[in-house]
Amino acid sequence: MNATVVYELAGSYFGGTSSRPVPAKLVVADDRLRVIAGDDLLAGPLPLAEIVVSSRLGNTPRMLRFADGASFETAGNATVDRLLAGQGRRHGLVHRLESSLRYVLVGLLVTIAFVWGGVRYGIPALAEATAFALPEAASRQIGEGVLELLDDDLLFPSELTAEEQARLRQRFVPMIAASGLPIRLEFRKAARELGANAFALPSGTVVFTDQLVKLAEHDEELLGVLAHEIGHIDRRHGLRQVLQSSALGLLTMTVTGDVSSVSSLIAAIPAILTQLGYSRDFEYEADDFAAELMANHRIDAAQLGTMLMRLEDALRKCPEVERCADPERGWTTYLSTHPPTTERLQRLTKR
Known part of the structure; x- marks a missing residue:
């Protein structure tokens, strides 16, 4: 018989009716999620499959959003990644792009070209059109x-x-x-x-x-x-x-x-x-x-x-x-x- 894998994440809970963060702990066992603050149950149990998880971007905190509008913010990206992998859920496009050096370099070159083109040609053209449109x-x-x-x-x-x-x-x-x-x-x-x-x-x-x-x-x-x-x-x-x-x-x-x-x-x-x-x-x-x-x-x-x-x-x-x-x-x-x-x-x- 396989032992149940339990995941714990420290973070902040945001209720659906308030933007005030509440220090809490998120616990996942048997693909069901609970949010606990001390002895109080703030959310759950909820099926993990119904939780919307924000895409990973570097080491920025992740948001786990619940159906009732509440959310849980955590910096434990590695644990969140293991949770998603256990359900066969892949990383978002942003994380896949920023994790590839080739894509990062291409993105940097495109950004530089876009900014340079906008400054050298876009802004003058827009200023000229605006100047002659004004009285x-x-x-x-x-x-x-x-x-x-x-x-x-x-x-x-x-x-x-x-x-x-x-x-x-x-x-x-x-x-x-x-x-x-x-x-x-x-x-x-x-x-x-x-x-x-x-x-x-x-x-x-x-x-x-x-x-x-x-x-x-x-x-x-x-x-x-x-x-x-x-x-x-x-x-x-x-x-x-x-x-x-x-x-x-x-x-x-x-x-x-x-x-x-x-x-x-x-x-x-x-x-x-x-x-x-x-x-x-x-x-x-x-x-x-x-x-x-x-x-x-x-x-x-x-x-x-x-x-x-x-x-x-x-x-x-x-x-x-x-x-x-x-x-x-x-x-x-x-x-x-x-x-x-x-x-x-x-x-x-x-x-």
Whole structure:
């Protein structure tokens, strides 16, 4: 006569009407299950065949669920496996997959490819579709107040004469009118951190710094810069950048957890570099838009290239050592939000 095999498991019992765990012991004998806490019988006897057992995943606790909604949680995975084997019940698909090194490696490669594809192509495509689906008022709201913030720190009243500002505004009118966009021009003297520069805000405001105006030798060079900035506004790059940054930030927090920790910051570096890549894509797109707009006004796209070279030369001659580093060499090029000037010149030359 065979002796009865008795299995015992320590764990926590959850009644069907309460989420409060009760320390208990699960006893299985003759394929019937009981849950005991001291001298109290909490559940059973129940046929083991009617119990739903969660699939094993590493060493995480298992849940044994009863028909009345109650459940028993235990970390005794080895004992649970023997119980299931005695009834001919196999492990779930998840456990079989994670127990195979080959499947784990394949899963890791698929996950990496999926995440990379989503970050590199999925997020930009989704941001672009969303940006153009939103009304223009959304871009204006994002841009509102930005110029005021810049005026408090990095920008100052322009020192260009009123006559020079009026002349440039009049010179820019045909190109602005042809764009069909509500462009507003502003002239400012920039702090040293900005220097010779121009930028477009999502609201449709284009800012030229005094240093950039003085750097140009011909109006056509400034028209090339204006066409480039109009491209940023037309393609809603500001709104798309906000959407992409938000999506990447959410993804980074989901994957790395606490972004305030050092390890999380290190893990976030690839996402930061990817975001800089998005900026370079926007610059190329704005350059292509500018070349077409300039051609419509019979202006050679090389004028924009000439202005870019002037900016490049000004950067190399700047007094701060860290800003005078050759932007065409080493890792500084990759960390730049703008593409290398030589690459942009090649594209403009082809156009």
